[in-house]
Amino acid sequence: MAQSVLLKSSLAKKYWMALTGLFLCLFLVGHLAGNLQLFIGGIEGQLQFNEYAKFMTTNPLVKILSYVTYISIIFHAIDGLLLTIKNKSARPVKYHNEKASANSAWASRNMGILGTILLVFIITHMMNFWYEMHWGEIGVDANGNKDLHTIVIAFFKDASMGLVFTLAYVLSMLAVAFHLSHGFQSAFQSLGLRHEKYTPIIQKIGFAFALLVPLAFAAIPLYIHFVY
Amino acid sequence: MNLTLKIWRQKNSKDKGKMETYPVKDISPDMSFLEMMDVLNNQLIESGQDPVAFDHDCREGICGMCSMFINGEAHGPGRGITTCQLHMRSFKDGDTIYIEPWRAAAFPVIKDLVVDRSSFDRVIQAGGYVSVNTSGNTQDANAIPVPKEDADKAFDAATCIGCGACVATCKNSSAMLFVSAKISQLALLPQGKVEAKQRALNMVKQMDEEGFGNCSNTGACEVECPKGISLENIARMNREYLKASTS
Numbered sequence: 001m002a003q004s005v006l007l008k009s010s011l012a013k014k015y016w017m018a019l020t021g022l023f024l025c026l027f028l029v030g031h032l033a034g035n036l037q038l039f040i041g042g043i044e045g046q047l048q049f050n051e052y053a054k055f056m057t058t059n060p061l062v063k064i065l066s067y068v069t070y071i072s073i074i075f076h077a078i079d080g081l082l083l084t085i086k087n088k089s090a091r092p093v094k095y096h097n098e099k100a101s102a103n104s105a106w107a108s109r110n111m112g113i114l115g116t117i118l119l120v121f122i123i124t125h126m127m128n129f130w131y132e133m134h135w136g137e138i139g140v141d142a143n144g145n146k147d148l149h150t151i152v153i154a155f156f157k158d159a160s161m162g163l164v165f166t167l168a169y170v171l172s173m174l175a176v177a178f179h180l181s182h183g184f185q186s187a188f189q190s191l192g193l194r195h196e197k198y199t200p201i202i203q204k205i206g207f208a209f210a211l212l213v214p215l216a217f218a219a220i221p222l223y224i225h226f227v228y
Numbered sequence: 229m230n231l232t233l234k235i236w237r238q239k240n241s242k243d244k245g246k247m248e249t250y251p252v253k254d255i256s257p258d259m260s261f262l263e264m265m266d267v268l269n270n271q272l273i274e275s276g277q278d279p280v281a282f283d284h285d286c287r288e289g290i291c292g293m294c295s296m297f298i299n300g301e302a303h304g305p306g307r308g309i310t311t312c313q314l315h316m317r318s319f320k321d322g323d324t325i326y327i328e329p330w331r332a333a334a335f336p337v338i339k340d341l342v343v344d345r346s347s348f349d350r351v352i353q354a355g356g357y358v359s360v361n362t363s364g365n366t367q368d369a370n371a372i373p374v375p376k377e378d379a380d381k382a383f384d385a386a387t388c389i390g391c392g393a394c395v396a397t398c399k400n401s402s403a404m405l406f407v408s409a410k411i412s413q414l415a416l417l418p419q420g421k422v423e424a425k426q427r428a429l430n431m432v433k434q435m436d437e438e439g440f441g442n443c444s445n446t447g448a449c450e451v452e453c454p455k456g457i458s459l460e461n462i463a464r465m466n467r468e469y470l471k472a473s474t475s
Contacts, residue, residue, distance in 0.1 A: 005473040010404075010442045011432055011466060012473075083442050087400035090333050090441030096234070096247055097326035099300030100399060103451035108444060109399055186445040192467030194460055 013083055018187035020076040025184060027069050028176075028213050038152065038220050041228070043142070049152075050145040057133060077119055084112045107178040108186070114179040121172040128155060156224040166225040173214040180210035229255040229316060232324040233268065235280055238337050241344075245337065247326075257317035261304065262287060262294060264316055281340040287312040289454065292391030296341055297328040302393035302452040310391060310454045330392050332401035333439040347438040348390050348406060354434035355427035356410040358419045369419065378416045385413040387455045394449035394457070400441030405449040407435050408465035409457045415468050425472035432469055 006012050034056065037049045056062050100109055107114065132138055132151050139147045156162050156169075184206030188194065193202075230253050238245030252268050259267070262284050269279035285291040294311035298304030304314045319325060327341065335343040360366055374382075386409075394405035411428055414420030420427070443462060450459045 005429060005433075005469075009432060009469075009473075010436050010440075011469045013442060014466065015470065083444075087402075087441040087444070090401035090439055091331050091399075092333055093331055093337075095297060095300065095328055095331055096236075097300045097328070100448065102301055102305075103397060103448040104399075104446035108446040111444060182445070189445050189459065189463055190443075190466060192463045192465075192470060194463035 010086075013079055014190040016075065017079050017083070018190035020072040020079070021183050021187045023068065023072050024076065025180070025187075025209065027072075028217075030065075032213060032216055035220055036216070038149075039223060046147070046149040047141055047143055047145075049149040050141050050147055051143065053133060053148040054145045073119075073122060077115065080112060080115050105182065107182040111179065111182060114175050117172065117175040118179060121175070125172075153224055153228060156221045157228065162225055166221040169221045170218045173218040176217070177210050177214040180213065181207065184209050229257060229319065229321045229323075231255055231264075231319065231322070233327060234324060235327045235341070236329055236337075237280070237340055238329075239339065241336055241338055247328075255316050257315070259316045260287070260312055261296070261298070261314040261316065262312045281338075281342045283342050284312060289313045290389060292389030292454075295330045295343060295345075295392055295396065297326075297330060297396055299326050302330070302397040303391075303454060307451065308454055308456055310389075313454075330396035332392075332395050332441075334401065334403065335392060335395060343392075345390070345392050347440070348392065348403070350438065351403065351407055351431055351434045352410065355423070355430040356414070358414060359423065360419070372418050374417060381460075382413050382416040385409040385416070385457065385461050388413075388453075388457050389455060391454060393452050393454060395440065397448045397452040398441065398443075399446060399448070400444055402443045402449075403435050403438070403440040404443040404462050404465065405453060405457055405459070407431055408461040411468055412461040412464045415464065424468060425475070428465065428468040428472040432465075 006015075034052055037045065037052060039045075040048060056066075129148065129152065133146060133148050136151075138151060141147045141149070156166050158165065185199075185203045188199070188202050230251070233250045233252060234247050235250060236245060237248045250268060250272075252264065252271065255264050255267065262282075265280065265282060272279045283293040283295055285293040287294075289310045289312060292310065294303070296303065296311045298311065298314070303309055303311045305318050306314055329335075329337050329341045330343045330345075332343075334347040335345055338344050388406060388409035390406060392403075392406070395401050395403050398405075411431060414427060415424045445459075445462075447459060450457065
């Protein structure tokens with residue numbers, strides 16, 4: 001019984017959603033820390049970023065973490081889809097007049113839509129950079145490392161599509177912000193981690209996280225396109 | 229006040245049902261919402277039409293029967309009240325008011341605004357009780373010391389009247405506020421701790437089987453609950469269930 005209740009029950013789906021979600025929040029921090037190196041200009045920045053990219057694709061510990069990340073994304077998406085299907089079927093006849101904004105935040109009611117936008121973003125993002133890094137036709141820098149830096153810069157500085165890509169990335173980060181604004185603190189609630197003293201702090205951290213992390217991510221393509 | 233009412237009419241559980249429009253005149257702002265419904269039904273009966281079926285009983289906010297989804301909100305505008313505690317002064321002359329039944333797969337419509345909430349009863353039957361010896365030598369409950377804070381929290385959870393507003397207002401028709409209030413109420417007290425594990429597992433299982441949706445933590449239930457049942461209870465249920473399913 002213990003096995004089925006920890007996989008199939010309504011509450012189990014919440015636990016898994018929360019655990020994978022929180023892990024993906026950690027991933028965002030790591031990913032952001034690495035990407036901030038794109039603010040370093042010149043040949044020095046290029047060499048450092050490519051060295052970092054090599055480390056991220058070859059280090060065994062990072063490799064394990066990346067597999068956990070892929071699994072988390074897939075699990076989070078499938079679990080979210082199953083929950084959405086179940087939740088839709090729980091109300092077969094809709095209300096004629098429903099004032100949902102009177103009692104809940106928009107993001108909390110639209111996590112599925114936001115998540116779908118994020119999934120599309122993640123897939124295109126991986127096709128643009130992750131695929132290129134692993135299997136694409138990619139040059140090497142002065143140190144002989146795969147030159148992912150040039151690919152990233154060329155992508156956002158592209159004469160015809162660079163602005164479109166930049167705006168698409170910024171809009172995707174807006175979706176990340178809304179998704180996190182509900183998801184971060186919601187994950188703690190789902191795991192039963194609620195306390196008079198600590199929950200207000202968790203909510204504040206969640207708000208700051210949802211604001212600052214996507215903002216920092218969005219600044220990177222904006223910097224590359226308009227300043228670099 | 230003169231109002232236009234748009235009310236869900238459905239002959240029986242098989243009927244498809246539709247929204248019907250009824251004008252009502254000379255409504256006093258001091259009337260309760262249910263009294264306004266009584267006026268409408270008198271009009272309908274006098275003109276030979278079928279009165280609108282709706283649930284009501286105590287009319288003082290403690291029975292939880294008056295399940296109406298009014299202008300897009302469970303029990304209408306206003307916080308911490310049931311429909312019988314909603315007064316017509318909350319509306320303006322000339323308003324159009326939408327009145328619909330609770331909407332959930334687990335709450336099928338019986339007629340008009342009346343829904344079958346026996347799914348809640350079955351969730352309670354699955355574990356919302358403590359097994360006590362009733363053979364005549366029952367221990368005095370007051371003989372067991374209970375910390376004041378626990379007693380208060382248990383009492384707050386116990387004020388749930390099972391009206392179903394949480395399900396009606398939840399975008400997922402989730403019953404987690406109700407179920408968690410019942411689980412919390414007993415899990416917080418020494419008498420309830422004995423069966424806490426089995427209770428959490430069985431009540432959640434029954435809740436899932438009844439076809440209620442899942443919790444997205446939107447918090448809408450807590451806002452619309454006439455008794456102010458807190459989301460803290462859902463967190464406690466999540467802990468209780470996790471404990472029960474991993475040990």
